[in-house]
Amino acid sequence: MELYNIKHPEERVGFSEAVLRGLGRDGGLFFPCHWPRFDDVDALLAMPLVERSIEIAHRLLSAVFSREQCAAIVADTLNFPIPLKSIGASLSALELFHGPTLAFKDVGARFMARVLIALRQHQGNDRPVTILSATSGDTGAAVAHAFYGVPGITVCILFPQGRIAPLQEKMFTTLGGNIHTLAVEGDFDACQALVKEAFSDPELVASCGLNSANSINISRLLAQCFYYFEAVAQAPRRDGLVLSVPSGNIGNLTAGLMAQRLGLPIKAFIAATNSNDTVPRYLATGIWRVNPTVATLSNAMDVSAPNNWPRIEALFAREAKSPDTELRSVSFDEAATVAAMRDLQAQGYIAEPHGAIAYAGLRSALREGEQGIFLCTAHPAKFRDSVEAILERPIPLPPALAAVANKTGLQNSMACDSSQLSAYLRAL
Numbered sequence: 001m002e003l004y005n006i007k008h009p010e011e012r013v014g015f016s017e018a019v020l021r022g023l024g025r026d027g028g029l030f031f032p033c034h035w036p037r038f039d040d041v042d043a044l045l046a047m048p049l050v051e052r053s054i055e056i057a058h059r060l061l062s063a064v065f066s067r068e069q070c071a072a073i074v075a076d077t078l079n080f081p082i083p084l085k086s087i088g089a090s091l092s093a094l095e096l097f098h099g100p101t102l103a104f105k106d107v108g109a110r111f112m113a114r115v116l117i118a119l120r121q122h123q124g125n126d127r128p129v130t131i132l133s134a135t136s137g138d139t140g141a142a143v144a145h146a147f148y149g150v151p152g153i154t155v156c157i158l159f160p161q162g163r164i165a166p167l168q169e170k171m172f173t174t175l176g177g178n179i180h181t182l183a184v185e186g187d188f189d190a191c192q193a194l195v196k197e198a199f200s201d202p203e204l205v206a207s208c209g210l211n212s213a214n215s216i217n218i219s220r221l222l223a224q225c226f227y228y229f230e231a232v233a234q235a236p237r238r239d240g241l242v243l244s245v246p247s248g249n250i251g252n253l254t255a256g257l258m259a260q261r262l263g264l265p266i267k268a269f270i271a272a273t274n275s276n277d278t279v280p281r282y283l284a285t286g287i288w289r290v291n292p293t294v295a296t297l298s299n300a301m302d303v304s305a306p307n308n309w310p311r312i313e314a315l316f317a318r319e320a321k322s323p324d325t326e327l328r329s330v331s332f333d334e335a336a337t338v339a340a341m342r343d344l345q346a347q348g349y350i351a352e353p354h355g356a357i358a359y360a361g362l363r364s365a366l367r368e369g370e371q372g373i374f375l376c377t378a379h380p381a382k383f384r385d386s387v388e389a390i391l392e393r394p395i396p397l398p399p400a401l402a403a404v405a406n407k408t409g410l411q412n413s414m415a416c417d418s419s420q421l422s423a424y425l426r427a428l
């Protein structure tokens, strides 16, 4: 697979380089030069999740990995179920939260970790790699678990001290081993700025082998295509399918549009956002205006400058189509989020705020005769405080969360200071 830099189309790289570098020149996103359309989608849909995903991975990555390698990477990534639960006559929920950190980010992070490990083996590379990531919650846990215990790879996760839900924090601070966590005196933006500064120091990048493993990495999007196939495979009908995606940085939606282009019979997508509504406003008015980010109940989607959007623009531009042909987008404020959670509860389904916003997207944008699937991106217990308060019922902790609840966090504290961070990284 060859990829180009969307900002500088003349810059072309292979899949390995795109994964290892993350971003191209000037921070441009990589995107495949050619994207196949499978002509045997029905046969693929008849296969079980893991087998089908191995087949898709091999078709996309056969230039880099053997079938055996694809099989090992995919089987290890998808070691949890992705059920589709029927809610009503024409509605179902795709549950993407049965992985080790109870959020859909497990799929992309686990795949990327295994791809990186395989690429290192290929290159006979025994230089150290340090994964450096800032997190406001779900990414840190998914990345930490994905790389936990991998020889030769050290992970350093920065998070804003005291600003992450305690259980969410414990999911990555209690691991130890090769997972190092730093509670930074500052907010998430301060953490991200520290990470950016570290990556702008070429000497530090080279000596520590820094890699960000963040959600703009193309390998994560490939893995996310697997569950769109699974959604369609389990759907009660395959005509008029509309998928509603709770969207922040828009990676999940980008993967959906890519999966659709592989040949999936999906009629349209709904990009459902919270009050950070840059995309729905843009689709309605044609004007891209980034407002200050506001904090909401669905905090993993508190993003006002979604950094995957250029990929969606590129994808539609290549087809000489406007995004609004297959993309509907709606935003929901806090009251609408709460109403959607209560509405689902009345139908016997418990969703946390992100999944509830995807459901609200179907309620407002599904048309006559269509079949809706909304993506549930996190387990309700991950957002236990707000879910219990809004639905006035206890939410039991699943084993993954119960296991960490009473453990001690192993994080170090650090001032928001880039020289302290580089000294820390060099000493790992």
Ligand SMILES: *Cc1c(COP(=O)(O)O)cnc(C)c1O
Pocket: 103, 104, 105, 138, 139, 215, 246, 247, 248, 249, 250, 251, 252, 253, 300, 301, 354, 377, 378
């Ligand atoms: C990250 C996240 C999202 C947003 O996904 P994007 O790919 O950034 O649009 C939605 N829900 C949850 C629970 C998340 O952690």
